[in-house]
Amino acid sequence: xxxxxxxxxxxxxxxxxxxxxxxTIAREPLRVIFLIAGxxxxxxxxxxxxxxxxxxxxxxxxxxxxxxxxxLIFGVVLSVLLQETFRFGxxxxxxxxxxxxxxxxxxxGFMSGAFSVVNILADSAGPGTVGIxxxxxxxxxxxxxxxxxxxLLHMFWGVVFFDACEKRCWWAVGLVVVIHLVVSCLTFxxxxxxxxxxxxxxxxxxxxxxxxxxxGGSLRNIKLCLTCKDKDFLLSNHRPR
Amino acid sequence: xxxxxxxxxxxxxxxxxxxxxxxxxxxxxxxxQIGCQSSLSGDVGVLHLLESEENLDxxxxxxxxxxxxxxxxxxxxTRPILMKLKNGSSRVAGxxxxxxxxxxxxxxxxxxxxxxxxxxxxxxxxxxSYAHCNVTMWNPLGTGISYEEFDFPIFSVKDDNDTExxxxxxxxxNRAVNGSTPQYPLxxxxxxxxxxxxxxxxxxxxxxxxxxxxxxxxxxxxxxxANIWASTKPLNSSTKGHKDGVSVLDSRSFFFDVAPGADSAxxxxxxxxxxxxxxxxxxxxxxxTILYTFFNGETFDxxxxxxxxxxxxxxxxxxxxxxxxxxxxxxxxxxGPDSRLWLHSDPVSKRNSSVxxxxxxxxxxxxxxxxxxxLSLGEPNVTQPLPPSSFQRFLLERPIPGVVxxxxxxxxxxxYYQSMFDNAEYLKLNYPPNLTPEEQLELVTDSAKVAxxxxxxxxxxxxxxxAQMSRIQADSELVSKMLYTFLVRVNNSWFDQLVKSxxxxxxxxxxxxxxxxxxxxxxxxMVQCILANLTGSIANITEGNCQDKKMDKDENMNKDRDxxxxxxxxxxxxxxxxxxxxxxxxxxxxxxxxxxxxSAIKGRxxxxxxxxxxxLTLGVGVGVLLMSLLxxxxxxxxxxxxxxxxxxxxxxxx
Numbered sequence: 061x062x063x064x065x066x067x068x069x070x071x072x073x074x075x076x077x078x079x080x081x082x083x084t085i086a087r088e089p090l091r092v093i094f095l096i097a098g099x100x101x102x103x104x105x106x107x108x109x110x111x112x113x114x115x116x117x118x119x120x121x122x123x124x125x126x127x128x129x130x131x132l133i134f135g136v137v138l139s140v141l142l143q144e145t146f147r148f149g150x151x152x153x154x155x156x157x158x159x160x161x162x163x164x165x166x167x168x169g170f171m172s173g174a175f176s177v178v179n180i181l182a183d184s185a186g187p188g189t190v191g192i193x194x195x196x197x198x199x200x201x202x203x204x205x206x207x208x209x210x211x212l213l214h215m216f217w218g219v220v221f222f223d224a225c226e227k228r229c230w231w232a233v234g235l236v237v238v239i240h241l242v243v244s245c246l247t248f249x250x251x252x253x254x255x256x257x258x259x260x261x262x263x264x265x266x267x268x269x270x271x272x273x274x275x276g277g278s279l280r281n282i283k284l285c286l287t288c289k290d291k292d293f294l295l296s297n298h299r300p301r
Numbered sequence: 302x303x304x305x306x307x308x309x310x311x312x313x314x315x316x317x318x319x320x321x322x323x324x325x326x327x328x329x330x331x332x333x334q335i336g337c338q339s340s341l342s343g344d345v346g347v348l349h350l351l352e353s354e355e356n357l358d359x360x361x362x363x364x365x366x367x368x369x370x371x372x373x374x375x376x377x378x379t380r381p382i383l384m385k386l387k388n389g390s391s392r393v394a395g396x397x398x399x400x401x402x403x404x405x406x407x408x409x410x411x412x413x414x415x416x417x418x419x420x421x422x423x424x425x426x427x428x429x430s431y432a433h434c435n436v437t438m439w440n441p442l443g444t445g446i447s448y449e450e451f452d453f454p455i456f457s458v459k460d461d462n463d464t465e466x467x468x469x470x471x472x473x474x475n476r477a478v479n480g481s482t483p484q485y486p487l488x489x490x491x492x493x494x495x496x497x498x499x500x501x502x503x504x505x506x507x508x509x510x511x512x513x514x515x516x517x518x519x520x521x522x523x524x525x526x527a528n529i530w531a532s533t534k535p536l537n538s539s540t541k542g543h544k545d546g547v548s549v550l551d552s553r554s555f556f557f558d559v560a561p562g563a564d565s566a567x568x569x570x571x572x573x574x575x576x577x578x579x580x581x582x583x584x585x586x587x588x589x590t591i592l593y594t595f596f597n598g599e600t601f602d603x604x605x606x607x608x609x610x611x612x613x614x615x616x617x618x619x620x621x622x623x624x625x626x627x628x629x630x631x632x633x634x635x636x637g638p639d640s641r642l643w644l645h646s647d648p649v650s651k652r653n654s655s656v657x658x659x660x661x662x663x664x665x666x667x668x669x670x671x672x673x674x675x676l677s678l679g680e681p682n683v684t685q686p687l688p689p690s691s692f693q694r695f696l697l698e699r700p701i702p703g704v705v706x707x708x709x710x711x712x713x714x715x716x717y718y719q720s721m722f723d724n725a726e727y728l729k730l731n732y733p734p735n736l737t738p739e740e741q742l743e744l745v746t747d748s749a750k751v752a753x754x755x756x757x758x759x760x761x762x763x764x765x766x767x768a769q770m771s772r773i774q775a776d777s778e779l780v781s782k783m784l785y786t787f788l789v790r791v792n793n794s795w796f797d798q799l800v801k802s803x804x805x806x807x808x809x810x811x812x813x814x815x816x817x818x819x820x821x822x823x824x825x826x827m828v829q830c831i832l833a834n835l836t837g838s839i840a841n842i843t844e845g846n847c848q849d850k851k852m853d854k855d856e857n858m859n860k861d862r863d864x865x866x867x868x869x870x871x872x873x874x875x876x877x878x879x880x881x882x883x884x885x886x887x888x889x890x891x892x893x894x895x896x897x898x899x900s901a902i903k904g905r906x907x908x909x910x911x912x913x914x915x916x917l918t919l920g921v922g923v924g925v926l927l928m929s930l931l932x933x934x935x936x937x938x939x940x941x942x943x944x945x946x947x948x949x950x951x952x953x954x955x
Contacts, residue, residue, distance in 0.1 A: 064919040065910075071922030079929035083937045187345045188315045188907025191486050192470060195314055197910060201918060208925070276944035285939045 066185040073207035098167025105146040109139035165218015169211035177207040202253040216271035319904040323457040323556040327496035327897040339454035343493030346370030346394025361389035368394035375401035380444040408716030414443035420602040422693040428649040431686035454492040485911035498897035503886035522816035525877035533584035542626035548573040552812035554721040561724035562812035569631040575752035575775040578835035589763040597876040602892035605876035606691035628703030650700040659702035670757030725788040749777040837869025
């Protein structure tokens with residue numbers, strides 16, 4: 061749809077992620093490394109799930125639409141499970157602090173977002189928009205918003221997952237996996253974009269709150285920030301190193 | 302699959318590609334560029350189906366969403382409409398012309414009304430009163446649009462399912478109902494046919510040179526191919542007084558590579574081929590040699606004939622100009638209901654009495670040849686010049702006596718001269734639809750009167766006896782098969798026997814000359830093979846030895862049977878204009894036509910969104926980016942406070 065749509069969708073999809081990268085990660089090389097390591101782990105998980113998918117498509121009956129749809133669902137579920145497995149593997153392998161785990165979550169998110177949306181962005185740069193076969197016009201916009209949600213979700217899942225692993229809180233780990241599955245399966249509702257985006261953003265908000273509390277936030281802290289009493293708080297709570 | 306989103310193939314959901322399109326391409330000569338041009342990445346325009354000439358107002362002035370891609374039905378593909386679109390080209394993105402299912406009854410000729418007027422024999426120095434069609438306008442239906450320049454792409458499509466999709470897209474999205482403006486998203490089309498060459502031949506040939514680094518591959522190629530010629534006896538330099546039977550091998554239309562050329566090329570060359578076959582057994586007793594010559598590129602200012610005459614004048618050719626006794630050219634010879642043909646001759650050279658005598662002998666021989674064949678031959682009753690014919694190029698060098706056989710007395714009777722409608726339907730080659738292609742091939746559609754007349758005329762001219770003339774008869778089955786091959790379907794069992802058929806198609810021959818390259822054009826190859834088979838003899842030699850023999854041999858391969866070797870006297874000669882040999886790219890005497898190069902030619906349709914929606918998307922994106930930058934900055938600067946409960950400050954964990 062031309063350059064305007066291309067840049068608009070890119071900014072929507074990657075805006076928050078770029079902002080986070082610029083302000084929290086870009087200054088410290090170690091954080092960048094953790095980010096890239098996270099992205100790499102996600103890529104490996106995708107490679108494995110793609111391999112399984114490719115083989116199963118080859119041996120399946122290409123004519124049967126129902127079988128292909130079933131295969132697609134199986135592929136998505138397998139991919140989600142593999143991603144979470146690799147997140148766990150990352151945790152075990154790197155044994156780092158929670159903040160670095162946030163960055164790996166962001167790395168996961170970046171890569172996932174890139175794979176979801178780069179293809180779509182490339183097409184959005186052309187002169188045409190979706191719709192000649194009757195599909196909805198808002199394909200590009202909703203893909204971009206969905207990608208933004210997924211990138212942020214990956215980051216929140218990273219935070220919660222690590223904390224749950226540290227505290228051996230396995231039900232929380234399971235819940236993260238389940239929520240990831242739910243979000244991925246939401247996309248099967250496309251092209252009913254409302255049915256996909258609204259639940260996704262609700263879940264995003266919920267995960268955001270959960271991650272905030274897990275990371276040490278509380279309502280009190282927010283109130284303190286907003287009413288600018290922060291300086292006093294710091295002074296009064298200052299502990300000697 | 303990328304987890305998170307279903308991978309729909311976006312490309313196929315956005316674009317529908319046009320499958321079979323015929324573009325209009327750019328040709329250049331010494332002074333002009335003609336044809337069409339698109340921008341480098343293609344031109345995009347909102348579709349508009351033109352309903353009438355008045356509807357042009359919407360496209361050119363009132364329509365709210367320019368530029369428009371205009372769809373023209375065949376009745377509206379006329380000069381006035383195209384000129385108006387050309388003048389309003391800032392609002393016109395391109396034109397899509399829909400081919401009609403049958404030929405337009407009123408005629409259509411995009412060629413000029415006076416073909417090849419600057420490269421014929423008539424000029425200020427030779428018959429000035431006859432120059433520039435002063436006496437007879439040869440192609441009165443000619444609109445000249447093939448020689449206009451358009452700065453938008455023009456494509457032609459058949460009226461089939463794909464075109465129906467385009468019309469439906471227009472009806473659903475673009476139609477203005479009762480004066481209201483159509484709402485976005487609108488159906489649009491992109492046509493890509495970017496031509497590399499500009500201005501004229503001299504410019505593009507200069508840019509072809511390797512030193513011009515911006516276009517290392519070249520920007521244009523000269524038009525050219527091969528002439529096919531054969532003699533009835535082996536030639537040596539002492540033989541004099543050849544009779545030359547001449548025909549034309551090429552044609553053109555407004556669109557690239559579309560040139561059915563039925564009347565303008567096929568009828569003449571089939572008649573000459575059949576005549577050559579009829580004379581095959583009788584030429585031994587003749588005291589003069591007959592040459593059969595098929596010139597290529599005559600549509601484009603006599604490329605083939607000017608080259609052969611140039612070579613002859615330079616003594617670079619096996620035959621000398623002085624050794625040609627007379628010329629008989631077979632032009633457009635599709636017979637009308639009255640079965641009349643006309644013998645045109647040059648009034649200027651006939652002022653010389655010896656030439657006049659020879660021409661009269663030729664005319665009377667031809668009339669004798671046509672006797673008893675239910676075909677009347679006459680001379681035009683007005684003093685008029687020769688019609689556009691290859692013979693004119695010979696007259697430029699020597700006053701050779703000659704006659705051009707045509708089916709028109711004054712102006713052309715061909716209503717579709719050099720257009721895509723000069724096809725089998727125009728010649729009324731009606732094959733009943735329930736016949737298979739093989740049965741259609743066997744159907745005798747022609748009586749071979751013209752071919753027999755040409756054969757007998759050449760026989761008498763070459764010294765044959767009148768009494769023996771009647772045994773020379775062209776085969777009507779052969780003529781019908783050749784017409785079928787050239788005009789309906791090249792890939793058939795008869796042609797299959799003559800030549801290996803992996804390059805033939807299930808469609809008529811394309812008579813466009815094309816550019817000089819490693820491959821010869823289809824008609825040249827076909828005529829060479831057919832002529833070799835009809836005038837040659839099968840030699841009992843194996844395949845390997847066939848290529849080694851010194852005389853010009855044709856080795857013909859056959860799909861089903863073993864290949865066989867044919868010994869014949871058929872040769873090719875280069876049909877490239879002398880202007881390119883001499884590097885005189887601004888020559889006024891010789892053809893300077895060249896064809897531009899291009900990278901991709903394609904078209905596709907899709908929906909476009911309104912500009913406002915696009916800007917809104919960009920705005921939302923920028924807004925999201927700025928908001929997230931702001932929020933992240935705030936959060937990260939207050940991170941100590943926000944994430945402090947029950948946690949060590951992050952600095953301590955390094």
